[in-house]
Structure formats: C-alpha cells, structure tokens
Amino acid sequence: MDNVTPLGGDVYEIDTRMAGYSGITAGYLILGDRPCLVETGTSTSAPVVRDALASLGVGPDDLATVVVTHIHLDHAGGVGDIAGFYPSAEIVVHEKGARHLADPARLMASAKMVWGDKLDTLFGTLAPTDAARIRALGDVGTVDLGNGRALSSHYSPGHAKHHVGLLDSLTGDLYVGDAAGVYLPETGDLRPASPPPDFDLEVALRSIELFGALGPQRLLFSHYGPVDDVPATLERSAEELRVWVDLTKQARAEGLDLDHAVAMVRDRTRERYAALQTDTATAERFELLSGAQSNVGGIMHWLDRSGT
Template structure:
C-alpha cells in the first residue's frame, strides 16, 4: 500500500489508482483535514484500490467530506458512483456541464462503449449513478470547503473537455490541472498533449493555460501523473506541444493521409522531442495506452473540421478515441 501513496506535504496525498493495472499513469489526490476531500476518483475498476488507500490514510466510510472531479472522463470520474456509495456523507462536486452525466451515466456509458468496445469493461468498468441530491454543480467559479479555513477555488478550464475545471488549494497554492495541461511523464519529464474528441478546442485550451499561469500556482498536480514544481516550464511546454501537434495535423490533412499514416507522420515529426520517451518501450507503451497518439490526432482533426472546414481525407473514425 505504501508504494501507492505519496505524501506531498500539508496533508496532501497522491494515490496511484493503478489504472488497468498500470503503476504511475493515473492519480487521485486526498486533501486530509477537517473536511477531507478526494480530487479525482480514477476509473470504476480502481475504486477498491482508492478505498483501501483512503482506509490506510485513516478515512472510514463516514469520513470523506467531498469528492470532486476535474471532468467526467472515465479515467477521472468513473469511480464516482462506487465511491459515493462507499462514502455516504461525501458531497460530489463537478462542473455544471458534467453533473447530469454523474446522475444518469447511461448516455456517457453508451458512447464510451461505442468508442472502446469490449475493452471498456476491463479498462474503465461501469460508472454507477449518483443520487442527484448529493451532486453540487459548479458554475464558472466555485469553492470546495476543506474545513479549518482552507478551501479549493474551482474555475472553468475548458479545451480538453468543455466541462473541465481547475482547482487551487488556498493553503498550498497547488493547482489540480486534470488533463487541461496534457499528460506529464514523470520518467522523462515530458509533456504530451491530450486532445481527444469530441471536445478538444485549441483556443479554449490555450486560454485555460493562460488562466493557470495567472493563478500563479506553487505546484501542478497532474492526474497523469504526479506533482510538478516547474510550473512555468511545464505550462509553456504544454502550449508549445499543443500548437505543434495542431500544426502537424493540419499538414497531414493537406497531404491526404489516412489516420494510420497521420499517426506515423506525427510520431516521426515529434520523435526528436520525445527521444527518451520513445526509447523506453515500457514508458511509451503504458502512456500510449492512456493517451493514444491516434486519439489526439482524431480530436485535433475534429476541431480543425469545425473551425477550418471539412474536406480533409483524414477521416474521423468513430472507432477511435
């Protein structure tokens, strides 16, 4: 258990949710204190890992005050229903555009099943419904009370997903970035963009990164994966990668490539930037599983279709995430 929990100071603990059995790709965070708060749940299939970790940190079923998710993708919020059942006193906090999916997950699960097929059950499991009375929907700004005068300030941070929020801890200056700054690879200190369909929007994503800079965080806490102290450098790299990847996908659209060739092209064109990442089969393999290059290309292509017009040969296959 100790290898799954990292103490980050000021009563903040990172919990490795062991998504799909992989160590080091998806994190939840506990802020312990007068009103303990879990940020992100991980997938439904990770719920028992998270429950055990919370028990190890002293939290029984009556002890969790809040469950808050940065957005409702199943690697972040898939466990909400299960955990809300286990922690009956916890309030569930989510952006207003995501709230109805936690109360009635059927549409979300149907579209996830269409995208992931049989893999869905193994990788994500089933998001169970949460009683509407326990869900608090955030507007563009909001607060999560952590007790003892401490709080999380929530603000809308779309781009990766239209209902994504960022959360800043009033005591530590930690910023929970969810997927809004992409994926951080601890092993190689790289940043990979996370631009899946259907919501990815470059302009909104860049605006969210600007907002992140403006709150002057002390530390970035990535859901994938872990704490990062180089705040400016990471946000700058996130923006640089987003702009580059969009540019590369724009080029592949002009060259009439299909998705497989587009993946090949983008991988080749970014290979120098990700030399250490690509050199380790273990690292790139596990993160590709979470954050597939093909999914990023499909998401970017979809945004380009919407903003620059369709007619590209790069198809938008519903079978890819």
C-alpha cells in the same frame, strides 16, 4: 501502502492502479478538517482508492467531498462506487458534467463507441450517483476544506467542455486534470491531451493561460504527479498543443486519412519524448496515457468543425 505518496500540506497522491498499471492515473486526498478526494480514477480502481483512504485513517463516514476535474472515465469513472463507499460525501463537478454522473447511460455508450472491447478492462462501468448528492459548479466555485482552507474551482475547457482546475488556498497546488496535458515523471516528458469531441486549440490555450494567471506554486497532474516548475511546464503545455495541431494540419492538407495522419504525426514527434526512446513498457504506458490516435483524432475533429 506502496501506492500512497505524501506530498506535504496534508496532500497524498494515490496511484489508482488503472487497469492494473502503476503511474497512469492519480487521485489526491486532501486530509484536512474536511477530507476531500480529488479524482476517483476508474470504476475498477474504486476499491484500490478506498483501501488507500482507509490506510490514511479515512473511514466510510469521514470523507466530506469528492471533486472531479472532468467526467472522463479515467478521472470520474469511480464516482458512483466511491459515493457508495462514502455515504456522507458531497460529489462536486462542473455543471456541464453533473447530469452524466446522475445518469451515465449516454457517457457509457459514447465510451463504448470509442473503446469497444477495451472499455471493461480499462475503465469498468460508471455507476449512477444520486442527483441529490451532486453539487454542480458554475465557471467558478469553492469547495470548503475546513479551517479556512478551500479549493477554488476555475472553468478550464479546451480538453473537455466540463473541465475545471482546482486551486488549494493553503498550498498553492493547482489540480490541472488533463487541461495542461499528460506528464511522465520518469522522463519529464509532457504531451498534449486533445481527444474528440471537445478539443479546441484556442480555448485550450486560454485555459493554460488562466492556470498561469492563478499563480500556483505547484501543478498536480492527474497523469501523473506533482511538478514544481510551473511557468516552464505551462509554456511547454502550450507549445506541445501547437506542435501537434500544426503537424495534423499538414497531414490534413496533404489529404491523409486519419490512420496515415496518426502515423505521420507520431513519427515526426517521436524525438520530442524520451519515453519513446526507452524501454517498450514505458513507451506503451505513455501511448496509453496520451494516445496519438486520440490526439490526432481530436484535432482533426476540431479542424473539421471549425473549418480551419
């Protein structure tokens, strides 16, 4: 299938075709002894993911585990649907996100407030998952991939309080979710992901530091794809966060409201990203991946909360 890319080590990148776009959200299939799907994508992407798994020989009774890095709808909105397609699969999530997968009502209401009429188009509806099938991870945990291979889970908040990074013992791949930001492979751009309500700069920087200390061989971004140059990429992740926070602080000090702060930060960061100098479609996709409104809003919320 044209939305499946082999990455080596029995790992396959799946373009979940979020909202019909290519290159927005990736899921990853680890096709070992106990097949494991990392990230489901949105609810509306679930049939796309199912077809991709079928093309790789994974049928309804073959998938052992579904793991999500966190419960935001672009990563976990399809969990309920995927759980229905694969009745034998265990669903693994950090303990701070588990209850929302079992009862998504609050999560969906919150998403509706943020996204309004765009919610259905972008994400669809997260269906509930039987609580008995959900395994809640503590700050560290393990997912058995079979034949001695495992994913180790590492609590990595800052982007979201229910976020984990996942390290593959065989390949050294680290699934970074959104904790290292958003990567655009066509241009090599990296931009932060600092949405409300959980963003916290110091916590986010500690998570990036933790990722470096784990010594991964490769970073697998949910948005989007594999990156081999690990130290430089993590350094850039931290730098991007600091730049956006410093500029948002300036805007706040000048008494700008959110809309004017977003405009200022967008303007002053524009030169950092090749994607914004290229065609309109690439620029629009980059903004959907890492929206200035969401990023600045999250930083403002953190500044207000922390009294910084």
